[in-house]
Amino acid sequence: MKKAVRSAALILFLVLAAGPLAPARGQSLPADGNNTLALVGARIYPSPSENPIDDGVVLVRGGRVVAVGARGNVKVPRNARRLDCAGLTLVAGFWNSHVHFTELKWEQAASLPAPQLTRQLQEMLTRYGFTSVFDTGSYWEITKHIRRRVGTGEVLGPKIFSAGEILFPKGGSPPAAVLKAGGSIARAMPEVENPRQAISLVRQKFAGGVDAVKLYAQTFWDLNLKLPPEVIKAVTAEAHRRGKLVLAHPSNSYGLEASVDGGVDVLVHTTPQIGPWGEALITKMKRNGIALVPTLKLWRVELEKGGVPPNVVQTFQDRGVEQLRAYFRAGGPILFGTDVGYVTDYDPVEEYRQMERAGMGFRDILASLTTSPAARFGESRRKGRIAAGMDADMVLLAADPAGDVKAFSNVRYTLRKGRIIYQSK
Numbered sequence: 229m230k231k232a233v234r235s236a237a238l239i240l241f242l243v244l245a246a247g248p249l250a251p252a253r254g255q256s257l258p259a260d261g262n263n264t265l266a267l268v269g270a271r272i273y274p275s276p277s278e279n280p281i282d283d284g285v286v287l288v289r290g291g292r293v294v295a296v297g298a299r300g301n302v303k304v305p306r307n308a309r310r311l312d313c314a315g316l317t318l319v320a321g322f323w324n325s326h327v328h329f330t331e332l333k334w335e336q337a338a339s340l341p342a343p344q345l346t347r348q349l350q351e352m353l354t355r356y357g358f359t360s361v362f363d364t365g366s367y368w369e370i371t372k373h374i375r376r377r378v379g380t381g382e383v384l385g386p387k388i389f390s391a392g393e394i395l396f397p398k399g400g401s402p403p404a405a406v407l408k409a410g411g412s413i414a415r416a417m418p419e420v421e422n423p424r425q426a427i428s429l430v431r432q433k434f435a436g437g438v439d440a441v442k443l444y445a446q447t448f449w450d451l452n453l454k455l456p457p458e459v460i461k462a463v464t465a466e467a468h469r470r471g472k473l474v475l476a477h478p479s480n481s482y483g484l485e486a487s488v489d490g491g492v493d494v495l496v497h498t499t500p501q502i503g504p505w506g507e508a509l510i511t512k513m514k515r516n517g518i519a520l521v522p523t524l525k526l527w528r529v530e531l532e533k534g535g536v537p538p539n540v541v542q543t544f545q546d547r548g549v550e551q552l553r554a555y556f557r558a559g560g561p562i563l564f565g566t567d568v569g570y571v572t573d574y575d576p577v578e579e580y581r582q583m584e585r586a587g588m589g590f591r592d593i594l595a596s597l598t599t600s601p602a603a604r605f606g607e608s609r610r611k612g613r614i615a616a617g618m619d620a621d622m623v624l625l626a627a628d629p630a631g632d633v634k635a636f637s638n639v640r641y642t643l644r645k646g647r648i649i650y651q652s653k
Contacts (some may be wrong), residue, residue: 230439264289265620265646266304266623270313271628272296275320275613276595278506280628285579286318286618291645296614316640317628319594319613321359323601323620324386324576326496326565327352329366330412331572333469339374342383345374349385354650357623357639360387360601360611362494363581365442366416366569367579368392372437384649387621389605391442391475393417395426395463400444400453411572420455423462430466439605440473440552446483454482473605488512498549500527510558519604521565522552524582529571539621545582548649552586561586563604564596565611580633590629593636620646 246254252579272284274296285302287295295302296452304310329337333348340348353361363371371390378385398421404414420426420443429480430441443463447453464474468491475494476487487495488509495518499505513520531541556562564583568574583593610619622643627635642650 242619263312264294264305264308266308266310267313267318267622267624268299268304268310270316270318270624271318272318273594274615275436276591276599282512283349284318286614286620286622286642288646291620291647293614293616293620295552295616296484311641313624317625317635318614319623319625319629320598320612320618321623321642321644322357322597322636323360323362323495323562323605323611324353324356324358324565324568325362325601325604326364326523327361327566328567328569329363329371330407330569332411332413334366334370334374337370337377337412345377346384347376349374349383350650352568353386353456354384354642354644355639355652356574356576356637357597357625357642358386359621359642359644359649360605360607361389361391361603362440362475362565362605363388363392363567363569365391365394365477367413368433368436368438369617370413384644384647386644386649391440392436392438394454394477395420395429395441395443397444397447397453397455400447400450402449412499412570420459420463420524421457423458426459426462427466430463434467434470435473440475441467442475442477443487443492444477444479445487445490445492446477446479448479451482457486457488457490459491461484463490464493484509488516488518491516492518494521494563496521496638497523497526497567498551500544500551503547505551505554510554510560511545513555514558514560517561519561519563519600520552520555521563522548522583522586523565523567523579524548524552524586525576525578526567526571528578529573549582549586552583552588556586556588556592561600562592562600563595564593577634577637580636584633590633590636593633594629609645620644626652 267286272281283299285299299347361429375388377383396419398419401417407414445455457616467474473493475496476492478484478487484499567574567578599612602608624641626638640652
């Protein structure tokens with residue numbers, strides 16, 4: 229027994245004496261209380277609008293950034309744990325503003341072993357640098373359990389915002405057989421017929437703890453299924469009265485116009501099926517402060533799934549690119565989002581490439597990943613930038629996206645509140 233105790237003590241001594249070793253995959257570096265984490269040597273982009281800091285240092289304590297600057301200007305405490313970031317690029321943690329937790333693998337989220345749930349979140353989100361995500365339509369009872377387990381620290385994952393179940397037009401909820409065939413969880417979604425019912429459902433949703441409301445203004449599988457304008461206006465009025473946002477899936481001309489006129493805050497897709505957006509529409513969207521999530525990769529995935537010829541796929545996706553280009557040039561707010569969870573190819577590289585085709589430079593794309601969603605979702609005091617007092621949500625990239633935007637997806641480390649939630653092999 230004494231020999232075992234002596235051996236354990238020797239191992240502990242050797243670990244402590246080893247000093248600032250790089251952390252093991254998934255390990256939490258101490259960054260709370262009096263402990264300090266120092267990220268040393270990276271090229272740091274504090275925000276999309278600021279010049280980079282070469283050979284920079286970020287100090288983290290208690291899950292917050294306490295200092296950031298060039299190596300010569302930031303004193304690293306002697307007892308700080310160091311993460312060598314030489315050759316890497318450091319940016320604020322990314323937002324994915326359009327995700328779903330509707331794949332079958334999430335159905336038992338309340339009871340899945342923590343390592344498995346962590347792995348699922350890594351595969352879909354944190355391996356690509358996402359430290360905050362907006363669930364734009366899933367079953368709240370499932371998302372709630374994922375969020376709770378991440379929040380307690382039991383599971384490593386992003387901060388999750390959610391709209392819970394989507395509000396559909398009467399008769400518009402997707403059939404269970406279709407959902408099951410697509411590998412999705414099949415449960416009932418609420419359908420809305422009139423303003424009184426809409427207001428009641430909105431109140432119930434917010435009482436249950438969701439962060440926003442998502443509505444299907446018009447279904448894409450049957451364009452005759454539409455939410456009446458008075459219902460959309462009732463939903464937005466009730467949500468706004470409570471200081472909450474409304475997200476809309478437009479699908480087609482009616483859905484787009486009704487959403488814009490109805491006062492929604494975020495359009496979760498472009499609408500390539502209707503062709504170019506006119507100047508009057510863009511002006512109205514901009515005046516109303518509507519944010520756009522382009523989801524350009526989605527259009528290729530959907531059409532290829534349906535066996536559409538490649539030239540038609542390209543033309544369709546190009547229309548989405550042009551709609552993004554027009555709204556971006558007009559100064560409309562753009563939020564990065566990929567519809568992952570519905571799209572099962574999680575890699576965001578194509579989305580970055582398509583956004584670049586629409587005229588967005590790497591700083592513009594970085595804004596869509598950081599400062600723009602933080603502002604839209606009311607988190608800009610805590611997230612979106614690397615600065616003293618901000619949450620230590622950060623991404624270390626293997627290369628600088630200023631040279632190639634696909635570097636945004638080449639993630640070495642993802643940190644949330646100073647804790648490593650993903651590390652590449």
